[in-house]
Amino acid sequence: MEAIYRDYHPxxxxxxxxxxxxxxxxxNGYVSPFDHEERLRHVTEIKEKLGSDIPWLCDNMSNDFKHxxxxxxxxxxxxxxxxxxxxxxxxxxxxxxxxxxxxxxxEVKPETAEAQVGMSPLDPPKxxxxxxxxxxxxxxxxxxxxxxxxxxxxxxxxxKLRVEADESLLKQGDGQLYLGLFLDPLYExxxxxxxxxxxxxxxxxxxEVTPDRLRGPAVEEPSDxxxxxFLVAVKNGQPGETIFDITVKYVACDxxxxxxxxxxxxxxxxxxxxxxxxxxxxxxxRSPNGRRARQPQMQDLNLQRARTMFHRMxxxxxxxxxxxEARGPLQWADLDEDGEVTREEWREFMRRR
Amino acid sequence: xxxxIRYAFQYLVFFALFTTSVLAQPGNRNRASFQVPKVxxxxxxxxxxxxxGQPFLTKTLKEHYTVLVFGCLx
Numbered sequence: 001m002e003a004i005y006r007d008y009h010p011x012x013x014x015x016x017x018x019x020x021x022x023x024x025x026x027x028n029g030y031v032s033p034f035d036h037e038e039r040l041r042h043v044t045e046i047k048e049k050l051g052s053d054i055p056w057l058c059d060n061m062s063n064d065f066k067h068x069x070x071x072x073x074x075x076x077x078x079x080x081x082x083x084x085x086x087x088x089x090x091x092x093x094x095x096x097x098x099x100x101x102x103x104x105x106x107e108v109k110p111e112t113a114e115a116q117v118g119m120s121p122l123d124p125p126k127x128x129x130x131x132x133x134x135x136x137x138x139x140x141x142x143x144x145x146x147x148x149x150x151x152x153x154x155x156x157x158x159x160k161l162r163v164e165a166d167e168s169l170l171k172q173g174d175g176q177l178y179l180g181l182f183l184d185p186l187y188e189x190x191x192x193x194x195x196x197x198x199x200x201x202x203x204x205x206x207x208e209v210t211p212d213r214l215r216g217p218a219v220e221e222p223s224d225x226x227x228x229x230f231l232v233a234v235k236n237g238q239p240g241e242t243i244f245d246i247t248v249k250y251v252a253c254d255x256x257x258x259x260x261x262x263x264x265x266x267x268x269x270x271x272x273x274x275x276x277x278x279x280x281x282x283x284x285x286r287s288p289n290g291r292r293a294r295q296p297q298m299q300d301l302n303l304q305r306a307r308t309m310f311h312r313m314x315x316x317x318x319x320x321x322x323x324x325e326a327r328g329p330l331q332w333a334d335l336d337e338d339g340e341v342t343r344e345e346w347r348e349f350m351r352r353r
Numbered sequence: 354x355x356x357x358i359r360y361a362f363q364y365l366v367f368f369a370l371f372t373t374s375v376l377a378q379p380g381n382r383n384r385a386s387f388q389v390p391k392v393x394x395x396x397x398x399x400x401x402x403x404x405x406g407q408p409f410l411t412k413t414l415k416e417h418y419t420v421l422v423f424g425c426l427x
Contacts (some may be wrong), residue, residue, distance in 0.1 A: 001422065014419040018401075022425050042425075043404050057409055058402040066409065066423065068397035070389030079396050079419040083412065088392050092422050105418055238425060276389075 128190035133226035140243025174236035198250035308351035
């Protein structure tokens, strides 16, 4: 993307990354922001770490733009000078974007190669030690629930609550409720295990929650940044209606050791799917295309592999693999025997394998 | 006449199957509310923030070709 930006920005094309809700909270250690200031801090973090030149726009906290544009996690659009959408892809594809821009604005020769851009990979944020408190092993599909955090005393949410339900709870009202307290690396804090474990209290009407008072494990290590996770059983919940009032108490200590203070924070959690809640990759095995709760399908794998291999071999990005670009004999994929392999031929070849 | 009745019956079976198997799924209702805007349509007008935290209106994205790519930290 950065290479395309370098080629087309000088030709007057504007580029923006759109920051949206986290698709996979917990990946790289990042936690879903609770307010727009935290989102903007994520944007700053991405720009600094990646060294990207492309400017960012940040979606509002209602996620209006993500919803209006189809709610996909990594979609891509081209807007023409009249403000009309002229290209739309549900998953971004740099090679196809380059083809589109060549058609709309004109070809750029020579193209900037990815290697010339020299971007650094996104490293996880620095946190206190992790891997000390074992993670909960969850069975089956878990779905993020709608969580509303209540501002209490103006303290930031150093630790953020994520709540998920299994399918049975979400659909029938009886099942398992997952609660995870994740330290937000933006605040550079840790659990001080000598001053007490975090506590969670759940209050709900006409619904049984067992247990309804939870306490994090006793940990020998003086500090760590692992999530504190709990699983409770819920009976007689009303899908779409039941509201859990949850109070979380913990002591937040910053890594620079300038403060250590008790914090009490409150949440309201509705027994309803949060369409913007994303999915934790550590929650269960995932398929390579990022979708949850289904086994990888050969068709998906082959299509993805075909796309990646084609992109790697098509060195000059002209949408065709020529003899000199191929890393082996071409004749198996060259269906019309013209000495070149087009994208369609390659896809067909991979499908037949 | 018999052919017309047969077509009508096939239509009813198709309609019943379609409505019960597709529209009855809650997931599909969710997807329907988040439809991708059509190519050729106007970019939806939404208020965002720029990276400096200033309000940014999508309706100002005119006079140039603009590439928009959704992404996040994870």
